[in-house]
Amino acid sequence: MQAEANMKWTIAAIGKPSLDYAKRGISEYATRLSRFQSIELRTDWKESGSTKNSANLLASTEGTIRIALDERGELWSTSQFAAHVEAWQLSGTKRVSCLIGGADGHDDNLRAECDHVLALSRLTLQHELALLVLYEQIYRVHSYLRGDPYHREG
């Protein structure tokens, strides 16, 4: 489907994954996704406190649909997540960005500027584990929308 190929993902995170298992897991889903979906991971920024971190994340995702990851955010099911992705595809969205903060999370301005504030869980997850869960979920959503068996079997 043309619309699907045209919509790209950016994952913008403060802090590079450093734990071996997390790097491997992210690479696992990034490789699977790359067969049918463009996704880039940007971790260009040093930890600089929440105000500066948030400004960096916003500046780098200008003009995209923005999802802030925040444990106080909305809890989506996989099918609700997929419904959002499908709506973005159909409306011709070029890029969706997921913004992951540093040690102190996002500031209020970032939350206000984002289109959605999403909680992967009410549990506090280690930063790089949250990144891994997000990658698996984006892979799951696209598999589901393509009718691939992964979502049912996973």
Place this chain on the structure above:
Amino acid sequence: MQAEANMKWTIAAIGKPSLDYAKRGISEYATRLSRFQSIELRTDWKESGSTKNSANLLASTEGTIRIALDERGELWSTSQFAAHVEAWQLSGTKRVSCLIGGADGHDDNLRAECDHVLALSRLTLQHELALLVLYEQIYRVHSYLRGDPYHREG
């Protein structure tokens, strides 16, 4: 604290983790936990459909506090999870079991027999990623209760 050392965890899951990253991640947190907490992973059962799977999980966790993992369950924050663990420790609980179902999840009888039904997320997570999230969370909860810095820094 004596009570902490006395309370043990069993994670009883249908299906062994097979993805490399998940095995490494589970091992990462199991190793960290083993410094101060007993935790065993039991994956002795073949996938046999939800009724038989649920019967196997219940039979193997008789006499323990049981938590069924189910995406329709209660959403706990890390501090709510920690409050439960602290209450179990103080009441002299010997063992807490987390029950993770197979492809079709748990049956109604298992949910009724368990003390709690917990959702790690409203998102559907790959089976072995859910196991990894659970391990990280048990490690986080015990770090938090011990006053270790991990919970704040993670």
